[in-house]
Amino acid sequence: TVPEEFAELIRHLKSNVSNIDQAVISVHCHNDLGLAVANSIAAVQAGARQIECTINGIGERAGNAAMEEVVMAVRTRKDFFNSVYTGIETKHIQPCSKLVSSLTGFFVQRNKAIVGKNAFAHESGIHQHGFLKRKDTFEIMDPADIGGEESELVMGKHSGRNALQSKVQELGYTLDQDELDRLFQEFKILADEKKEIFEDDFHTLIQKQKFSVEQQNTYELGSMQCEFESGKVPEAMVNLVSIDKQEHTASASGDGPVDAIYNAIDKITGLSCKLLDYQVMAKTKGQDAQGEVTVRVKHEKREILGKGAGVNTLEASALAYLNAINKLLLKTKSGPVEGSELPGP
Known part of the structure; x- marks a missing residue:
């Protein structure tokens, strides 16, 4: 089903079943079309008051509605879900997600909403520049709200000079403009060879600009x-x-x-x-x-x-x-x- 159709089903029950107000309507959606969360929250808007969901969305076939996505949708869009709340302590979401993944052996995909490794990571140069100026430009949630670490600027071939300069300062180095320009050129060459540049790579590149081999x-x-x-x-x-x-x-x-x-x-x-x-x-x-x-x-x-x-x-x-x-x-x-x-x- 799709959200509009599922919501209409709940409204039909609310309108045509006697004493329906004495019952709690519960929905149990599967993710075969990638719509489990969308269908679930559409049902809530139509009058359902219980969602059967799972951590990381694990479940039969393509899985069930992901609890973390439902919870953060309701929490983040209070203007839309102004009459409901979940009561979930969201700061435990990320640790719980990792625990479930470890116990079940089902790894969380990197681009998974809310708990995926890339959920609060930014690599595009334009995105990084905007993020450094104002976080809420590209993030509607604070990773700390789900018990996660700070947002991450993923340094790769799409990163720009602003992100590189921010990374240099984060690591505690001070480079003049010429050193930064040379570093940026070497960084781009390395980024073409590696998908992701790690902290050790940055130290090596920066130290190459600051010190001779003997000094290192x-x-x-x-x-x-x-x-x-x-x-x-x-x-x-x-x-x-x-x-x-x-x-x-x-x-x-x-x-x-x-x-x-x-x-x-x-x-x-x-x-x-x-x-x-x-x-x-x-x-x-x-x-x-x-x-x-x-x-x-x-x-x-x-x-x-x-x-x-x-x-x-x-x-x-x-x-x-x-x-x-x-x-x-x-x-x-x-x-x-x-x-x-x-x-x-």
Whole structure:
């Protein structure tokens, strides 16, 4: 059915069934034509007072009316739905949506209304420019109302200079006009190769404008030793060479050899990072294959990706962690980080 036809059905019941006012008319719509929510709220306008709906719209065939869409339609258009309310605490919508998706294994499509990843994301240059000047130009809801995070400017090939400048400032950098122009050109080249540009990509592009290759690395790996024996606590000794050519050596123990290496590096740099993810992939074939280690670490509120490669996995692990540390330290040279100031070398 379609909204007009369904609403007329409800009006017919209200007009022709005796004692209908003593009953609550409930509607249960399926989404075969993508009209489940539209039919449901049309029924409410005609006199229905209960909607059977589901979180994320999950259900038989194409699904049922999505609860979050019904709730936010009623909440956002109070001028239209002035005689009804839902009583739903909307700030729990996004967390609940994620929980249902996790438990059922049904992923929410990116462009899903209200709870989709792209629901509050803007990539078009014109949209981003308008959004930066006035949010309600392109958003009729605040993502905080559904328990979501702030709106996101998705940086891609359609983004313009205004969005890029806003992103640069958000990351804490200050660029002059020439640097911004060169950054914009390199950003466009990279955006043609990647659908979405991530924060690490921006740091790399910006730092390329601000610093030489030599300036980008506060520390380089000089040498390292690692001892591991069953039943004993692993120990590591690491030697780092700082940008001023001074050597720094520290020893540490850990839960494993990699942990011991990272603890030794932390002693030298003065940073203490939480390891969120650690992955090893073979880049070449054979017994002497070169491995690439990727780590994701967190310092205060900032997450950084580091990469290192080599035949020796432990050495590659040290290089990956050091790569992430150098990114953190370089950030302090060019602008503030979230949280307290990071100690230097």
